[in-house]
Amino acid sequence: MKFSDFICEKAICAELSSDNKEDVITELVDSLLQAGEINADEKADIIAAIMKREELGSTGIGRGVAVPHTKHPGVGKLVGTVGVSVDGVDFNSLDGEKVQLFFLLISPPDRPGDHLRALENISKQLRDETFCRFLKQSRTREDIHQLLEEADNNQFAS
Amino acid sequence: MSSTVITRNVVVRNPQGLHARPADLVVREASRYQAEIMLEKDGCRVDCKSILSLLTLGAECGTQMSLLAEGADAEQAVAMISELFDSGFYELEQAE
Numbered sequence: 001m002k003f004s005d006f007i008c009e010k011a012i013c014a015e016l017s018s019d020n021k022e023d024v025i026t027e028l029v030d031s032l033l034q035a036g037e038i039n040a041d042e043k044a045d046i047i048a049a050i051m052k053r054e055e056l057g058s059t060g061i062g063r064g065v066a067v068p069h070t071k072h073p074g075v076g077k078l079v080g081t082v083g084v085s086v087d088g089v090d091f092n093s094l095d096g097e098k099v100q101l102f103f104l105l106i107s108p109p110d111r112p113g114d115h116l117r118a119l120e121n122i123s124k125q126l127r128d129e130t131f132c133r134f135l136k137q138s139r140t141r142e143d144i145h146q147l148l149e150e151a152d153n154n155q156f157a158s
Numbered sequence: 159m160s161s162t163v164i165t166r167n168v169v170v171r172n173p174q175g176l177h178a179r180p181a182d183l184v185v186r187e188a189s190r191y192q193a194e195i196m197l198e199k200d201g202c203r204v205d206c207k208s209i210l211s212l213l214t215l216g217a218e219c220g221t222q223m224s225l226l227a228e229g230a231d232a233e234q235a236v237a238m239i240s241e242l243f244d245s246g247f248y249e250l251e252q253a254e
Contacts, residue, residue, distance in 0.1 A: 057182050061209045067178060094182065094209060112174045113218050119177060120216030127210060 001117040003125075003148040006105070010035035011081035012141045016102070021091055025050050025068050028083050028104040038106065042074040046106060060093025064136065065126055067119060069105035078114045080105040082148070084138055100136045101126075131156040164232040168225045168239075172246035176217035180247035181209045187239055193229025195239065206239065
């Protein structure tokens with residue numbers, strides 16, 4: 001699976017303004033709403049579900065990366081977005097580091113395989129230090145999107 | 159000092175596969191041991207003490223893998239981690 005298969009370009013957030021977990025999740029979900037990927041009346045429910053998942057254990061998986069996610073019947077296919085925080089957000093990460101890169105995923109309840117393949121793609125690409133660093137340095141939606149495209153074209157991961 | 163590598167086959171049994179939460183469980187368990195612990199799938203080996211590495215496997219329900227450990231406490235590490243796989247990472251009962 002490639003980034004272009006699940007990352008909604010219009011919902012990519014450069015320079016996130018939030019500085020705590022709930023706000024940053026809200027900001028990213030709101031961006032998916034503005035992009036037309038989710039329904040307005042389901043926004044609050046989706047945010048609550050993502051927060052509930054965080055209570056089971058942070059999705060901050062280290063290296064300044066988090067993958068907040070949930071299953072929700074409101075989406076017909078896996079949808080996701082990327083957000084970059086310049087200063088980083090305290091996310092109770094497994095390694096205690098602040099999170100700068102967010103990959104938020106919402107998947108239909110009956111498609112666990114797609115969710116796994118998205119996680120596989122994200123983690124494979126993020127193993128590459130250069131990709132990780134460039135992404136953290138990105139300050140515009142266009143820059144982030146271009147990096148994701150380059151990653152899709154195998155310009156980073158070995 | 160040479161030590162033997164303990165190997166055991168494991169299967170992902172929970173319907174959701176080896177997603178973030180199970181991967182976190184494996185890392186937490188693996189980190190309790192000094193042994194080097196790896197999972198191998200299709201010739202690709204990853205470190206069980208790194209969640210980012212485990213997620214690169216994209217291991218769905220039914221995936222067979224080899225669990226390998228080397229070090230003084232390798233035997234116990236393999237026993238405990240394969241138990242996590244056998245129990246479906248405690249997700250079998252709540253499976254949708």
